[in-house]
Amino acid sequence: xxxxxxHILTVNxxxxxxxxxxxxxxxxxxxxxxxxxxETIGIVGESGSGKSVTNLSIxxxxxxxxxxxxxxxxxxxxxxxRKLSIEDVRKIRGKRIAMIFQDPMTSxxxxxxxxxxxxEVTQLHLGHTKExxxxxxxxxxxTVGIPDAKSRVDGYPHEFSGGMRQRVMIAMxxxxxxxxxxxxxxxxxxxxxxxxxxxxxxxxxxxEFGTSxxxxxxxxxxxxxxxxxxxxxxxxxxxxxxPTAELFATPANPYTKGLLKSVPDPAHEQGKELYQIxxxxxxxxxLPPGCPFQPRCYRAExxxxxxFPPFVQINENHRSLCHFAKEVYAESIAExxxxxxxx
Amino acid sequence: xxxxxxxxxxxxxLKVHFNLGGGGIIDRITGxxxxxxxxxxxxxxxxxxxxxxxxxxxxxSGCGKSTxxxxxxxxxxxxxxxxxxxGKDLAHLSTGDMREQRKNLQMIFQDPYASxxxRMTVAQIIGEPIRTxxxxxxxxxxxxxxxxxxxVGMSRRFVKRYPHEFSGGQRQRIGxxxxxxxxxxxxxxxxxxxxxxxxxxxxxxxxxxKLQAEKNLTYLFISHDLRAVRHLSDRVAVMYLGxxxxxxxxxxxxxxxxxxxTIALISAVPVxxxxxxxxxxxxxxxxxxxxxxxxxxxxxxxxxxxxxxxxCKQIEPLLxxxxxxxxAACIRISPEFPYIEENKQNNLGVIGAGVSEK
Numbered sequence: 001x002x003x004x005x006x007h008i009l010t011v012n013x014x015x016x017x018x019x020x021x022x023x024x025x026x027x028x029x030x031x032x033x034x035x036x037x038x039e040t041i042g043i044v045g046e047s048g049s050g051k052s053v054t055n056l057s058i059x060x061x062x063x064x065x066x067x068x069x070x071x072x073x074x075x076x077x078x079x080x081x082r083k084l085s086i087e088d089v090r091k092i093r094g095k096r097i098a099m100i101f102q103d104p105m106t107s108x109x110x111x112x113x114x115x116x117x118x119x120e121v122t123q124l125h126l127g128h129t130k131e132x133x134x135x136x137x138x139x140x141x142x143t144v145g146i147p148d149a150k151s152r153v154d155g156y157p158h159e160f161s162g163g164m165r166q167r168v169m170i171a172m173x174x175x176x177x178x179x180x181x182x183x184x185x186x187x188x189x190x191x192x193x194x195x196x197x198x199x200x201x202x203x204x205x206x207x208e209f210g211t212s213x214x215x216x217x218x219x220x221x222x223x224x225x226x227x228x229x230x231x232x233x234x235x236x237x238x239x240x241x242x243p244t245a246e247l248f249a250t251p252a253n254p255y256t257k258g259l260l261k262s263v264p265d266p267a268h269e270q271g272k273e274l275y276q277i278x279x280x281x282x283x284x285x286x287l288p289p290g291c292p293f294q295p296r297c298y299r300a301e302x303x304x305x306x307x308f309p310p311f312v313q314i315n316e317n318h319r320s321l322c323h324f325a326k327e328v329y330a331e332s333i334a335e336x337x338x339x340x341x342x343x
Numbered sequence: 344x345x346x347x348x349x350x351x352x353x354x355x356x357l358k359v360h361f362n363l364g365g366g367g368i369i370d371r372i373t374g375x376x377x378x379x380x381x382x383x384x385x386x387x388x389x390x391x392x393x394x395x396x397x398x399x400x401x402x403x404s405g406c407g408k409s410t411x412x413x414x415x416x417x418x419x420x421x422x423x424x425x426x427x428x429x430g431k432d433l434a435h436l437s438t439g440d441m442r443e444q445r446k447n448l449q450m451i452f453q454d455p456y457a458s459x460x461x462r463m464t465v466a467q468i469i470g471e472p473i474r475t476x477x478x479x480x481x482x483x484x485x486x487x488x489x490x491x492x493x494x495v496g497m498s499r500r501f502v503k504r505y506p507h508e509f510s511g512g513q514r515q516r517i518g519x520x521x522x523x524x525x526x527x528x529x530x531x532x533x534x535x536x537x538x539x540x541x542x543x544x545x546x547x548x549x550x551x552x553k554l555q556a557e558k559n560l561t562y563l564f565i566s567h568d569l570r571a572v573r574h575l576s577d578r579v580a581v582m583y584l585g586x587x588x589x590x591x592x593x594x595x596x597x598x599x600x601x602x603x604x605t606i607a608l609i610s611a612v613p614v615x616x617x618x619x620x621x622x623x624x625x626x627x628x629x630x631x632x633x634x635x636x637x638x639x640x641x642x643x644x645x646x647x648x649x650x651x652x653x654x655c656k657q658i659e660p661l662l663x664x665x666x667x668x669x670x671a672a673c674i675r676i677s678p679e680f681p682y683i684e685e686n687k688q689n690n691l692g693v694i695g696a697g698v699s700e701k
Contacts, residue, residue: 046540147630161631162404191403191567193628196611200627218541221570221613225620245617262545263615264574274574276549277542280510296542 007075008180008212009035009058014072016050016057019065022285027053027067029236035180040206040213042223042244044259045233046281051216054233055182058214059099060089077179095125098173100166102185108157108165114141115153118172125176140171144201163194170201177209184216199226220263224248229317232256235282235292238311242318249336252312252320252329254297291323299324350391351428351529351561352415358423359385359407359414363636382635384410386585387424389662392529397555397562399576399593401569401608403632407585408565409453412531415563416448417441428529446476449522453534455514459506465492465517466502472524491520496550512543519550523558531563536571548575569612573597581605584635584643587662591669601671601681604644642674642697650675650683658697665695 016028028050035041045051056062057069060081074081076097081089101107109117118137122128128136134153141149144167157165166186173181183202187195199222206213215226223230223244230247232240232255240253251257261275279296288294294304303323312325322328360383365376384407392398402408413419415426417433426433433444452458459468469488473479479487489499495516506514515535522530532551536544548571554560566572572579572593579596581589581604589602600606610626628647633639639646645655652675660672665681673683674695680686686694 046542163631191632192569192611193403193608194631195613196625196627197629199613200625219613220541220615221620224615224617225613225623248615248617259541260615262542264545264548264570273552274545274549276545278546280512281540281542 006036007034008037008039008077009214010073010075011054011058012073012075014054014057014074015070016053016062016067017070018067020285025285026236026287027284028057031072031231031233031238033231033238033241035212035214037179037212038206038210039229040215040227042227042230043214043216043233044218044220044223044230046218048235048281048284049233050236050284051233052184053236055099055184055214055216058182059093059097060084060086061093091125094121094178095176096178097180097182098176098178099182099184100169100173100186102188105162105165105189107169110157113154113156114160114168118153118168118175121172121175136175137171140175141168143174143205144168144171145197146171163190163197166190166194166198167201170198170205174205174209174211178211180212180214181206182214182216185218186215187222188217188219195222202226220248220259232259235284235287237292237321238319239293239322240318240320242314242320246318250329250332252314252318252325252332253322254299254324254328255293256320257328257332258296258298291321299328349393351394352390352392352563353427354388354390354392354415354424355427356424357385357388357411357414357421357426357434358383359410359419360422380636383585383638384635385414385421388582388585388587390580390587390590392561392563393577394528394561395555395559396577397564397575399572399579400563400565400582401567401572401579402582403567403608405584405632405635406582407635408582409533411582412450412533412563412565416445416450416531418450446525447528449525449527449530451515451518451522451530451532451535454538455511455518456506456538458518459514461506464503464505468506468517469520469524472521476525478525487524488520491524494523494554495520496546510543511539512546515539515543515547516550519547519554523554526558527560529561529563531565533565534567535564537566537568544571551575569597569609581608584632584638586643586672587670588644588673589671590662591666591671595666595669599666599669601665601669601676601683602673603648603650603683605671606683607647607649642672650687652692654693658693658699661696661698663696 012032014028014031018025018027031054043051058074062069069082115134115137118140119133122133122136138149138153141153146152146167187198215223217223227244230244231238234255240256251260258277262277264274277296282292290306291304291309294300309321309323311319311321313319314329360381363380363382366379370376388411400408410419414421421434466488469491470484473484473487488502492499497516536547539547564575576593579593580587583604589605597609600609607626607628614620630647633646641656641658642660645651658674660674662670662672665671665676665678674693674697675686676683677694680691680694
């Protein structure tokens, strides 16, 4: 095993392309980030920004063809996942890296008992006997807060509500005490009160087991309270990466700024027009030569149409993909100073 | 709550009950449910919607908010109560008369993918209500369609295209144009933004506000997204298991919620600001929304309520005016003692309005 520097996961210049009738779709195009042990990173973006494909790539779950990881390294605990045989990947998947999907309604098998589905994981990865696995399944259901776990473990998915099913998914994902948990929109299909329960659960389990978490979501509110670091994706590219507090306080990218402003917050007065990013998310198969956000950007100039923007280093942990990153950052700092002056 | 003449729609004790069967002779023989099972999706709702306002309706899935919206327009038949519009009781109109009224009452649907016929062009979709009501004919229909498309921010050139050629946000604009085609007074918007991307949500909300100002529209805005409801609504009604549990102007509901469910609901909404998130104390409700088939006796919320006392299982709370124009349904609060946390500390029992159940 090579040096990991306390990083559980290092993704370096990852590119995942899809061959379609429409041409090559660069779903993920050069993504680099690191995740420390015990850290939670948030990936934010709109549909088609490549956030889910990034994580399917890490798990080696990209359907091939039409998809293909064409470039980059995915170093998980010192091992390059891309270079592993599919058998070796299977040993990691579900055991050391686990995933929770968006839709708890479709990600459980409706024909199998909850117990069967939970036992499968530990029998396969931990070599549990049937009895051990059954007991472990009950223990896991208790851990995720399913009341009366002993009797419910023999139920079928349809007997569980949406929030309960998501708890079962989390129980399944955590049964082997994975080092990395990838949660892809874990609360999007749930009600707010249930969402609060699930987020609280993930937070508690994280501190209990020391699991590192990648949290994918389109909801900036969800990542604000959950993460240490945030990646903002757009059109398959990392547009901005920064520590959570800094990203919200002083964003250095016009897209991030727009996203933050377009969410109505409780202080926002009714009747006042909401900030809106004009236009539509881009068609990733036909990107313009310059900056992909340029047609929707309030700050775009001639250079944005011509040249692809550089990934500007604002400070040690803060980078932004924009020709005017430094200027936008300065703007944000000035706005923040203004705001606190008024308050 | 008859508030005077300026309400456009006045809903009185509206009920929508779905019979699931059971309790009959056949059921007893075949081993079906021994008691009659009824889903009370909407159970005695009274609301006034004023002309030109946006009334927000929030609640979790299964609370009956969509059913209420549909029952107003008779897209689901109400089983009891009245809906007054212009002095007419919509709930008891004949099908033909109701059809005539739909010219003034329209709906925007949640799913922009499922609510447009994939085999019709945009011109046909938006033009259909115009032709149905014989508002225009011949060439002028086309002109009207193109005007409408411009109103909702789409290019006139798209008239010959089919729904699959558009993105979710654009389809929602088509849905809005179709609702506007007959120049309605009142629009029920059932989760119009929840299927859309964040940046597109803001566009659609702004469009809805712009149209309201231009055409003096009245909206019933149904959503589970409390932030969006806060932004758009003049007044907000909170619904739980078929009943309205709190009703006030938007600001009060968010700044000063009174009913325990509303307090918990608002505290559950994540705030896009890490500083606030770190300081906030969140009330995490235990459990799920109970099944509407056999809702808990007394106050429907008593199974999840941190303030529930024994009486909450027997007394059904009534929606009462706790503060001026701020209504809430809870037996542990009253106009003199509006704050439940204080009332709990002072060991106040039943002080609010309610009716005993057997």
